[in-house]
Amino acid sequence: MQRPFNVTLAASAVTLTCLAAALYASPVVIAENMGRQVQAFAPVNAGCSSLANDEPSVRADSVDETREHSTMTNDGTWQTVESEIDTPESAPTKEGSTQDATVDAAASPEDTSEPYPSEASTTRITSELPSNDTEASDPNATDTASPTAAPEDDTQDANIPEDLESPDSMTVIVNKARPLPSDFSPDDLVNLPDDLTAGSQQLREQAAEATEEMFKAAQDDGVELQVVSSYRSYDYQQRIYDNYLDEFGVKNTDAMSARPGYSEHQTGLAMDVDTPGGDETLTSTFGETEAGQWLADHAHEHGFIIRFPKDQEEITGFQYEPWHLRYFSEQYATHVAENSGVAEIEFGLEPAPDYQD
Numbered sequence: 001m002q003r004p005f006n007v008t009l010a011a012s013a014v015t016l017t018c019l020a021a022a023l024y025a026s027p028v029v030i031a032e033n034m035g036r037q038v039q040a041f042a043p044v045n046a047g048c049s050s051l052a053n054d055e056p057s058v059r060a061d062s063v064d065e066t067r068e069h070s071t072m073t074n075d076g077t078w079q080t081v082e083s084e085i086d087t088p089e090s091a092p093t094k095e096g097s098t099q100d101a102t103v104d105a106a107a108s109p110e111d112t113s114e115p116y117p118s119e120a121s122t123t124r125i126t127s128e129l130p131s132n133d134t135e136a137s138d139p140n141a142t143d144t145a146s147p148t149a150a151p152e153d154d155t156q157d158a159n160i161p162e163d164l165e166s167p168d169s170m171t172v173i174v175n176k177a178r179p180l181p182s183d184f185s186p187d188d189l190v191n192l193p194d195d196l197t198a199g200s201q202q203l204r205e206q207a208a209e210a211t212e213e214m215f216k217a218a219q220d221d222g223v224e225l226q227v228v229s230s231y232r233s234y235d236y237q238q239r240i241y242d243n244y245l246d247e248f249g250v251k252n253t254d255a256m257s258a259r260p261g262y263s264e265h266q267t268g269l270a271m272d273v274d275t276p277g278g279d280e281t282l283t284s285t286f287g288e289t290e291a292g293q294w295l296a297d298h299a300h301e302h303g304f305i306i307r308f309p310k311d312q313e314e315i316t317g318f319q320y321e322p323w324h325l326r327y328f329s330e331q332y333a334t335h336v337a338e339n340s341g342v343a344e345i346e347f348g349l350e351p352a353p354d355y356q357d
């Protein structure tokens with residue numbers, strides 16, 4: 001009789017103590033705060049840590065993917081992202097109206113014609129619209145050119161590549177209207193020499209050889225370069241995109257990361273370059289550095305172009321990325337670089353400011 005009583009007493013005391021402590025500490029509040037903390041920080045941490053824990057190239061990848069917000073990519077921090085998102089020019093109205101198909105469709109022709117360097121090129125684009133716009137299902141396409149108008153009647157401009165479509169073409173164009181198949185991966189990827197890269201980096205053979213040449217030429221001019229990101233698989237791009245999506249929602253994520261299938265890195269012909277130890281990694285200010293200037297002046301001599309030139313996002317879909325190079329071969333890269341600098345314009349393709357869906 002006495003023992004059970006004592007046990008009951010003790011149990012009651014423990015229960016009371018626990019209750020009191022629990023009440024005192026406002027467990028609901030704690031739980032909510034913890035929940036909020038988890039919600040507020042876990043996705044960032046999950047994204048950052050999972051990316052940071054990968055090889056260096058992965059980290060660079062995640063950073064690069066924020067290319068529309070190049071300053072954000074510098075350190076990839078949350079604060080920078082916030083400030084970028086708050087910055088009107090880093091969150092272009094285009095991005096903001098992504099969901100508004102009618103506004104976009106109506107705005108596209110006027111908006112996109114402005115950045116064109118000349119009347120001539122504008123005319124050429126609208127008159128040369130090749131079969132590519134069939135896959136874009138762009139409402140504008142119907143009133144600009146017949147989808148069946150093939151590039152043949154371009155008088156076979158030698159400076160327009162014949163194959164802009166095949167995923168494994170050296171001249172395939174990938175943009176927000178021209179995704180790659182999810183199962184595509186190049187079959188001639190090779191590793192770049194370690195002394196040219198941060199982490200392990202792969203490109204298609206021809207682009208890799210051109211990179212080695214270009215880096216040697218840069219070195220001869222006293223400019224040190226390294227590849228910080230190169231080939232990325234569809235699945236890898238998916239992981240990057242999803243990491244952002246959880247935290248930032250579709251609109252902001254689309255401004256920071258290419259959707260899987262829409263990254264040129266999947267071609268094995270694109271890479272991100274910086275100066276070893278430089279502070280301007282994956283930022284727009286890289287374009288002002290000696291290395292950035294050198295690339296702008298000489299990349300085409302080695303078959304590369306700065307794929308997303310300044311103030312051309314209404315055509316390319318991406319803001320200025322002085323670090324992102326795309327291989328096209330010397331002939332085509334030189335043609336692009338010595339004219340408008342924009343592949344879509346020089347190759348007679350429609351602007352691709354936004355995703356089609």
Ligand SMILES: [Zn+2]
Nearest residue numbers: 064271272324
């Ligand atoms: Zn890139």
